[in-house]
Amino acid sequence: MVNTPGTTRTSGSVEEAPTDPPVGPSTGPSTAPVTDVVEPPSTTLLARALEATIVPYAMCEAGDLRIVWANAAFEQTMGYDAAGARERQRHPIPEAARRHGEMAALRARLAQGEPTTAELSIPRADGSLFPCRVHFAPVDEPDDRPADTPGTPARGPAHWIVAFEDRSERVSHDEQQAALVEAERRERRSVGIIVQVSDLLMDVTDRATPLHEIATLLRRSVVSWAAFYVNDGGLRPVDATSDVRPPSGRGSRHGEHRRPDGGDVEHAPQDAVQQLLDGDRDRPVELALDREYPRASASHWLVERVALESGVDGPDSAFVVPVPGRRRVIGVLVVVPRPEAGGRLEESTTTVLELIARRVGLVLDNARLYDREHRLAETLQRAMLPQQAEVDGLDVWTYYAPNSENAQVGGDWYDVLQIEQDVVGVVIGDVVGHDVEAAAAMGQLRSVVRSYAYDVTLPGPVLERVDQLVAGMRIPRAAGLVLSTLHRLGERWLLRWSRAGHLPVLHVRGGEVSQLLGAGGPLVGFGNGRRATAELELEPGDVLVYHTDGLVERRDRDLREGLDALSRVVSGVTARDSAGIGEELLSRLADHPEDDVAVVVVRVPDPRDVAERGRSPRRRRWSLPSEAASVGRARHAVVRTCHAWEMPDASNAELVVSELVANAVLHGYGHVSLQLYDTGDGLRIEVEDGNPAPPVTTDGHPGRVGGFGMQIVERLADWGWRQSSRGKVVWAKVRPGALPPTGR
Template sequence: MLRAVFDSVGAGMLVIDSHGRITASNPYAQQIVGRSREQLLGADVHDLLHRDADGNEVSRRGCPVLGVFDSGRPAEGSEEFYLGGDGSLVPIIWAATPLQHGEGPESVVIVFHNFKKHRDASEQTAAHLATLEELTAQLSMVAEVSVLLISSPQTGEVLDKLVRLLVPDLGDWAVIDLLPEGNTEKEMRRVAVHSPGDHGTAESLKGPLPPLSRTSRAALARAVYSSRPVLVDAGTQAGAPDDPLALAHRQLFEHLGEGCAVVVPMYTRRGIFGALTVARTGRRAAYTDAEVLVLSDIARRAALVIKNNWLFEQQRDMAETLQRQLLTPLPQVDHLRFAARYEPAKQTSEVGGDWYDAFLLADGVTCMVIGDVVGHDLQAAAHMAEVRNMLRALAWDRQEPPSTIMRRLDEVMTNTSDAPMATAVFARLDGPDGGPWHLHWVNAGHPPPLLVTAEGRARYLPGGHGPLLGTNAALHLGLEWPDAREELPARSTVLFYTDGLVESRGQHLDTGLEQLRHHAADLVGLDLEELLDGLLARMGPSGDDVALLALRLPAAGQGADHGTAPPQHAHSPATTDRGAPGSRVEGTPVRDTSDPA
């Protein structure tokens, strides 16, 4: 019965004595190791069968089966290999149990299975897991790159961050060479270089590159003209041509480190924008097909962002040019002082519908306007021009209160224009040349004007509020714009502004208004130009366009027939670049009414 069990059990079984010699084996054991009973009996189990994963003999001291004789305790494992009769290695999973008779074990029974199928499955699972981990890491890299690429509209800043992100995960150094406006006829420039711990060398490698040539065999030229990745290894570098572009690319390896590299083109369907070079130094493994695909995808994403940024900058420049042309010179009226500023948004790099205006009406009255049309693009700038010109036409020869002008403008916008909603303040300055002066205004949903006396007392003028332009007639609300009047002290300053000066995502509107009131009161003793510069510097607007229009009144009686003329400014508004970002726009008196002649 015991022999039948020994021979029939579904596992290989060997019995060894205290010297490690095989004293018994069953048919399953003989089948697994591919040896006959005669070959096994009397043989040393360790010398005959035990091998490492490479087929080498293992030290007897490291044999866990023989160690059972010393410990007297069972042992098991799955990392051992037996040498088959045909010379192949058989991975086994085993258990060894001592057979004790007296004080110590006289024999050990080894039960084992062929572990190849399980080991293959395990290795395959591990390989799959490793592949998934690698894929996850690559997807994470691509996702991180995608977030980075949309983090800023500044192309140079984005590309500099991109090469830093690629090192060291995908290489030991990285470089981006850019073609201006995607034109291969223009001079290529190296705009981004990153090599950890060598900032000075990286910076020195930036700058213009030799001209591209379709006949060049340089890796950079081949990648640009073929729109395909080019692999570079030690052999390729040694056989590189001696044309200027190849030598310029060779400098990267000489200064940043020799090794293997891949040059991937940065292109879209609309053209080529440059190339990304990523390299590994020393003996690091060459780039795999999967890594080249990842780098190619990153390069294409970068090219899309570059193209969009360039298109956006072109549109922005067009809108800014349009807006600059529409911000006309301020009037020169007796002893009144005017100054204005316009600054496009800095963070979003967008031009919006903000505008200011000041002009003389047919009856000689000075009027002032500040407004903001909804939107931030070229269309918003065009709508701003449309609304501005409609307001000028409606106000020019009508001796009507501002509320009537505002109601007519709302009706005209609704019925003859596709301009969207807008906010605005329209004001008239009434009074004789020497004063007293009154501000007569109406407000269509715009931040209130700020009045600052010469002594530094500042307060907002909250009256005259009505609905936004483009809503009342369109929605048949039946609302009105009430007229407001305020006597203006001599030498006082009235400030009109758009909401970009006082609003931001990080603070409440009331906080911005209070800051503006405080700073204006503190700076009112300055010249009007310096006042506006100081306000912009202290308020630090960045999230939206900003338009500013300031009026300063003369001293009481100044400008009347018996008054004295104020000092003349050194420059005329006709020679000022009006409406450029941060530019000064000033109206200065050119008529001295103190001399009847």
């Protein structure tokens, strides 16, 4: 018998049996029934599958989520099994793994009995964290009662099956991206700080203001507190005026100190801050603020300053960054880190601080080099300029000032010579340049002209001899000048002059102004023949105005326009004395000169002169060297001015100015500026010096003479003081009728 496929034969009968699903395309209709029913795997097989999968799985009880089972992948990933997991669940969650908001939201969702997912970080056995996405699915227990039977409360799941999806790579990627973003933010912040510091340093001098602004910028951006201290014979705040400073030189002053009981000298530990100042270290130094340092050390001084000035509650340490100059450390930058930084400085912050310190050091060093050159040139130049001239029979006023915008010093100069009893020489000149070389050339030229003027007298021949000598001396700078002599002729004077490439002198008579253009010639040293001499007879009331080009030269006009403007101003002056004329010229033309300015005003007195108060500025100014002789010069200037202005109480004014100038010479530095003003109801005296410290009234110096100066000023005048660009101005207005002190 042939068996037919798809059938079985039993007991002589044929039964239809289920056929296998066709494999491949069907070739025709099939009459055999087809079924897709597949018998599900057994529970044992499912358990073995969960155990074998490489994805960590665990089962936990509902409610407290206590783990009751975990597969091998879970144990391999975490380093502990289900029992270990239950043990760890009894311990507090580590701080780094806590996500209070996420866990609260997770428990709320689980209470609904619905599948849910959460982002968690689970501690491993080695202490590291396993960042994962945790998927919860409810597992119901078999129950005879349907969960949705009417009238019965809904039951939640008894267990949760939990799958742990590894998120380490994603978290690592996110952390890298966050780190890159943070690094870029820090870099942008650092660049921004450097740019702002560069802007602040654009016009820095040796003043304190830009350094204070930089310290404020650092406090706003990267540290809790910051301050600069300069190393001038010892550390001091940038605006300090006290002479109580720690020593900063090398040697035993910082290496040893006396024992508290007065015993032998002990060797102090190495002072790290002093090593910075000495150049033995070049990286920032951490300064512990709770340590005791030797009292003679720079560290001790800095710790006291930080405690006094920082205003930061309980910092543990500060960091000291050297501010290097070209040849030495010229100061330090001291900072206190922010509390959130744990008392440390980030590497990026340290880099910013070091860059700022280097820039500040370079700019300060340049400013100091320039300032030293400027002071040297100014001292050299002023030492060669005569003081306010006193000439019998003539009213003479002189003035010199360097460029007010850039404080440059150049070769402008003037000279007033009493050649003979009835012969006066007046010279004004200008050497090209604004530096020490120009000032030195001016000094040489001034000495040559002065020597020949006393010997020859006539201006033209004097300049001929000057040409010869200057050509042999090879003075490196070109120069121009006007040399004139005035010879007394009773009440009149005969003016003779010769010009060597310089602007003409202005002559004023009866309000008419003329330029003395005659006797012109080339610059000094370039004359190759005879130089001419011109003459003019001066009458009582005539005025001569000698000046350098700084009085009239401006960027927005040519020199001829400047001379015309000067002529118009001179013609309108109403003052009847040379000082009043000069002050009015300066007030209208020299408020902001673009070059050095030297002016000499000579007036032939007129017996018919009548004082005219209020019609012109009544101000006098003198620049005095910081030396004892300046006190006498100031007293003489005040007495002469009071007599010229017909002011009473000249003796009181003389005493007040004596005390103010003496204080400026003793306690200030730099040149002393004296200015006198007629206020209409009295005399106002102003004395300026380079020390910004205010004057102090004392009860005298115990054990020695002196110390009563400001008490004398208080008896005779109303006084006060104010800060200035150079330092300070002390002013006093003399009280009319005040009685001078009779004793001390």
